[in-house]
Amino acid sequence: MCTMIVENARITGSGKGSNGWFQVNQAHVSFDHPVSAQLDHALNIDFVNESLGLNARVAVELSPESAFRLIEAIKNALERGHEELGVLQADSG
Numbered sequence: 001m002c003t004m005i006v007e008n009a010r011i012t013g014s015g016k017g018s019n020g021w022f023q024v025n026q027a028h029v030s031f032d033h034p035v036s037a038q039l040d041h042a043l044n045i046d047f048v049n050e051s052l053g054l055n056a057r058v059a060v061e062l063s064p065e066s067a068f069r070l071i072e073a074i075k076n077a078l079e080r081g082h083e084e085l086g087v088l089q090a091d092s093g
Contacts, residue, residue: 003041005031015047015058022056025049034061043067 007029015024024047034042042061049056062070081087 003030003032011047013047015056017055017058019055022052023049024056024058025051031064035059037061037063039063 009027009029011024011027013024014021016022026048028044028046028048030044031041032044033040034044039061042063043066045060045062047058047060078087
């Protein structure tokens with residue numbers, strides 16, 4: 001069964017696709033059937049720059065367990081960056 005769960009975020013960064021590096025400005029995050037991963041459902045993340053066309057896309061499909069581990073790793077890296085370098089943290093509210 002398709003979940004139709006989709007969230008979008010405006011982002012600033014770069015991604016490397018088949019044509020090399022490009023600026024990414026959106027992330028589309030869904031929890032649904034993956035295209036390639038051998039899972040019933042996955043956390044699917046597309047980092048895109050729609051103004052550059054279909055080739056400006058980096059896609060990732062993760063098991064739910066892997067997605068939660070990735071969330072923790074991201075949080076830990078950002079907290080360490082803040083503690084060690086004073087890099088700003090996002091507003092949690």
